[in-house]
Amino acid sequence: MVPPPRRAGPVISASPALPAGRPPAEQAMSARRDGGPGALLLDLDGTLVDSAPDLAGALNQLRAEFGLAPLALDAVKAMVGDGAAKLVERGLPPGSAPAELDRLVARYVALYHERQTAMTRPYPGVVETLRSLSGEGWRLAVCTNKPEAPSREILAAFGLDGLFAAVGGGDSFAERKPAAGHLLATLARMAAPPDAAVMVGDSPNDVLSARRAGLPVIVVGYGYSRVPPAELGADAVIERFAELPAALEALSIGGPG
Numbered sequence: 001m002v003p004p005p006r007r008a009g010p011v012i013s014a015s016p017a018l019p020a021g022r023p024p025a026e027q028a029m030s031a032r033r034d035g036g037p038g039a040l041l042l043d044l045d046g047t048l049v050d051s052a053p054d055l056a057g058a059l060n061q062l063r064a065e066f067g068l069a070p071l072a073l074d075a076v077k078a079m080v081g082d083g084a085a086k087l088v089e090r091g092l093p094p095g096s097a098p099a100e101l102d103r104l105v106a107r108y109v110a111l112y113h114e115r116q117t118a119m120t121r122p123y124p125g126v127v128e129t130l131r132s133l134s135g136e137g138w139r140l141a142v143c144t145n146k147p148e149a150p151s152r153e154i155l156a157a158f159g160l161d162g163l164f165a166a167v168g169g170g171d172s173f174a175e176r177k178p179a180a181g182h183l184l185a186t187l188a189r190m191a192a193p194p195d196a197a198v199m200v201g202d203s204p205n206d207v208l209s210a211r212r213a214g215l216p217v218i219v220v221g222y223g224y225s226r227v228p229p230a231e232l233g234a235d236a237v238i239e240r241f242a243e244l245p246a247a248l249e250a251l252s253i254g255g256p257g
Helices: 030-035 052-065 073-077 084-091 098-113 126-135 148-157 180-189 204-213 241-252
Strands: 039-042 139-143 164-168 197-201 217-220 236-238
Touching (some): 039 180, 052 098, 084 098, 098 148, 139 180, 180 197, 197 204, 197 241, 217 241, 236 241
Parallel strands (some): 039 139, 039 197, 197 217, 217 236
């Protein structure tokens, strides 16, 4: 469910216990200070859109075909973030052979495709904020472990597709999050240099991939992470998507205080 806004002003907090050896956010953001806005890589599920109701609906349809009881929405949220195969693996009893798992994943994808925008909606402030950032010169890309085709279809359904220079899905490249290569390949697809890029997401995979790619990372506090957002080790945590421009500005002058 989408949480209500907690306050009118931006909430930008430095996260504790950042991983050792990370590049300082102020150094990684120097290109933005010197040359204007750079590239934003944005996770999809749990960051831009609340897709959990449709993900859970498709998974529970699959479970029903096996005579299994439906899972609660919160239980499915905790399974999201590593792609369709992991979601199916987590959502069904263990023990399927690889060939059987492939068949089940294909069935799940078909069920999900039938309903992928039935209840999915952008989080509050996403559409307006993305349009504003694009107007300011930020180049936008989606970097998600969801397959590329449904990711593009969801963006198009909400009129967001024209805002993005690239979409890097979980099946777009040889690697996916938490590998650095997923982010770097998405940046290459949009012809954007890594030294002027920022990752925005909601999960450990988003933070790990950003750190490995040497990018600053901002996490949202309302997503599907199994780890509390403040413990993910991001450069900033925002409670509402509309706070993203302020978080970017804080990073550009040396990071949140």
